[in-house]
Amino acid sequence: MATAKEQEWTEKRIAYIKGLKAPTDMQRAVLDLYGKAERSSAENRQLDALLKAEKANEKADEARAKAYKVLNARREDERKARTRELIELGGVVALVDFPTDKGLLAGALIHLKEQLAEGGDALQAKLKARGDGLLYEREQARKAAKSAAPVAQ
Numbered sequence: 001m002a003t004a005k006e007q008e009w010t011e012k013r014i015a016y017i018k019g020l021k022a023p024t025d026m027q028r029a030v031l032d033l034y035g036k037a038e039r040s041s042a043e044n045r046q047l048d049a050l051l052k053a054e055k056a057n058e059k060a061d062e063a064r065a066k067a068y069k070v071l072n073a074r075r076e077d078e079r080k081a082r083t084r085e086l087i088e089l090g091g092v093v094a095l096v097d098f099p100t101d102k103g104l105l106a107g108a109l110i111h112l113k114e115q116l117a118e119g120g121d122a123l124q125a126k127l128k129a130r131g132d133g134l135l136y137e138r139e140q141a142r143k144a145a146k147s148a149a150p151v152a153q
Helices: 004-018 025-035 041-095 102-148
Strands: none
Touching: 004 025, 004 041, 025 041, 041 102
């Protein structure tokens, strides 16, 4: 004897299965057995087993949907992080007032990459110190401008 909650779930699931364009063999069997006016005890056991499997499939579908949601959130976070990094790199190009011609920029970066390979760690350390100094000066100027700005009320 099914509880009211189980009966409600069964009726909702039957309505859902009826709305499917291509129900599975198992779902068709559920519909056939559920639609019978008179079922034998063996058919009732079969229907119970099929409904139990259908409930398990529903839970698996819900778990799969949650997993896809997690995966999509991770992809979105990775996409946002990459976008932020690209914007920051574009900001560095603008900060040093480098020409924005893509070919020129690509060529300059290729040339610099070759120079870094030839120059070793000393050249890399020198260029990093110079760049870090520029970024530090910019941050200090930004902080000074922010503290000098009048507070809006």
